[in-house]
Amino acid sequence: MSQDKTTTTATPKTTGHNWDGIEEYTNPLPTWWIWGFYITFIFTVVYWLFYPAWPIGDKFTKGIPGLHTITYKATTVDGKEVEKTTHWNMRSKFMHEMNEMEGVQKQWFDKVAAMSFEDVSKDAELMQFVNSAGKTLFSDNCAPCHQAGGQGKIGFSPNLTDDHWQFGGTHDEIQQTIVHGRKGFMPAFKEVLNEQQITQLANYVLSLSGEPHDNAFATAGAQLFKSEDAGCYYCHGADAKGNTQMGSANLTDKIWLWADVPAKSTQESKLAEVKRVITGGLDRGVMPAWGGRLKPEQIKLLTVYVHDSLGGGK
């Protein structure tokens, strides 16, 4: 009923070309399709005016200046803030969007910067921001060593989620650690002590943490620990509880950083782990300084994140 009968043609038209009796139909493209094709031409002209388009040698046309430019702020290598205006390109667009998002986050960072550590950790809504922004900062800067969740790796980097802090666990001490970095060091004792003495010390260290050990050796080790021969107590203290001022480990708790005792199942292998550390010492407990790399407010937020979100804060 609603169909136009006039367009129903019985014989289709041909182009008139005839090759050995083979003819070609003329089936014109639909009008809307043709127009769509024309519009793409118009689009290319518009695109060419606005965006970088033609490659010329190792250069390219940058679009007509002023039609579509991007302004963004960036920090140069020597720490200066500069504002740049360029032709449209993906990197500038990215920088511009990053500037915008920084603007959105700024009010929260400002709030954190203006408050004391204690007050930030008491503000539940602010802690939500600390959790999410801190996670990003931590993932970008800290996770390569301390692992994604801050759990660290025995023999490589301290676990930040437990309650032991090598260099002190207060907000101020953590901030100090992040800003200036840390360096843990323990001398090698292979030149100073003989094999038996090292075995005695290692048994004593195991006994401090309640690990399986040889009692006779441990008693001898305790003597040696406090003697001038070995001099362990210089750094670890007479009670072997370490010193956060210099980052010497607390040997009496259950937490191990350099000797992977928890992973070993037999008494011999546990002993070998501890002996390895005493024999060879340590010269690689280095954490770089982040003072120049992160902004002060980022370090402050990261401090709260490490202290309150990850760690025990104790």
Place this chain on the structure above:
Amino acid sequence: MEATSPVSPVKKPSPLLNRQIPIVTRSVKGKFRTFKTAVMVIAYSVYFLLPWMQWERSNAASQALLFDLESRRFFIFNLVVYPQDIFWLAMLLFIAAALLFFTTGLIGRAWCGYFCFQTLWTDLFIMIERMVQGERPARLRLIKQPWNAEKILKMGVSHSLMILISFWTGVTFAAYFTYAPDFVYHLFTGQAAEAGYITVVVLTITTYVAAGLSREHICTLACPYARFQGVMYEEDTLAVAYDVRRGEGTAGRIAPGKGLRIREERQAQGHGDCIDCGFCVQVCPTGIDIRDGLQYQCISCGLCIDACNNVMDSVGSPRGLIRYDSEQNIASPVPHRPRLEWRRPKVLGYAASLVVASTILFYNIGTRSDTEANVQQVRQPLFVMLSDGSVRNRYQINIINKTEHEQRYYLKVQGIPANALDMGNIPEIRVRAGKTLSLNAKVDLSSEQAKATKHFSFIVIPTIAEAEPVVVKTNFHSH
């Protein structure tokens, strides 16, 4: 293929590639037209006025129906819907589908004919055309005549009106998502959000194109419903139907002429009651001939019934040559009065699922709690050993306050000692109206307790007296 083989003639080209004759409908009076108009008035009143209805709220715009995407809350009078209530939407869609199948099985495409947006807006735009350009013959004449002043004026006015209505349709739609009075003011002063302008422009264009230009093509070519009506109809389904036997008789339908004016004369010559006036075709918004039988294009609006009844009245034949009736009844030797045949497994099945789904939905809405809480265990690390050998697990607790006021909560643990829970320095848990707060929690257990504990529960207790505490069970991991 041989070069000389004859070209086979194209028999029936696809309707997609053919130009369509515009359908110009004749207006009609009757009970279905009245019903359609009534539905239209109610539907338009609801749609266009609802965003302007005010409703007292403590912490959001005072609009009765507000789909606040920005704060991720839907305000439906006293009900506030949060993203986590997406289940309700799923149930609502299921109910809508079941209702559609139920009514289709019972009385055919009632949705299409009377309630569908496409039908409502097309109907309105046709009414505008009739008011500005005149009745069908006048409009046909106008289409054929060259573009002179009269045609430009009449076409211009009617299409301007359509665009204006389309525009207000778009504005109204957008007004459901923001505070309507502010939005309309901002829209005209250029301060509204970009999304608002895009919504209005897109809806103006789509409404005008769909109801002003495409019209029945949306129903016949775009809408999937027409295509699967065949599987939803049954022999007992009531549908707009032409009584072939009565209309055609044994000698076919014929226009009244000499000796064919009175019903008895016509019947004596074997002709049926259909006088072939063509009014049923002229009033049809999809331009079909209902006398060809049930077609996918039929939106069952009943206007042909009105047209035919009016003609039957004037020629003195009984009404109901075209009527709502079932295929079975029309075909039976002695048709009874058309009636709803609801005692069918399909209809009863859909009715049952409708009742069940509605009950579940309303029960769920009725018993919704004002507090929702969930606990996510921190998995990296899953647990950590502390210096004294005890084991710590950490959790993220999300508390959702679904009330309209700020709310305070206590947090307790069940199944482990109370002092095992460490919430850090947070002095008091306060959650703003309609907001979610996530908190860090640490749970420390001695190594013996840790070995014995596999599960425990967090209990979130709202401070208001009548509120139920929320208990969330969670795991505890250790070596």
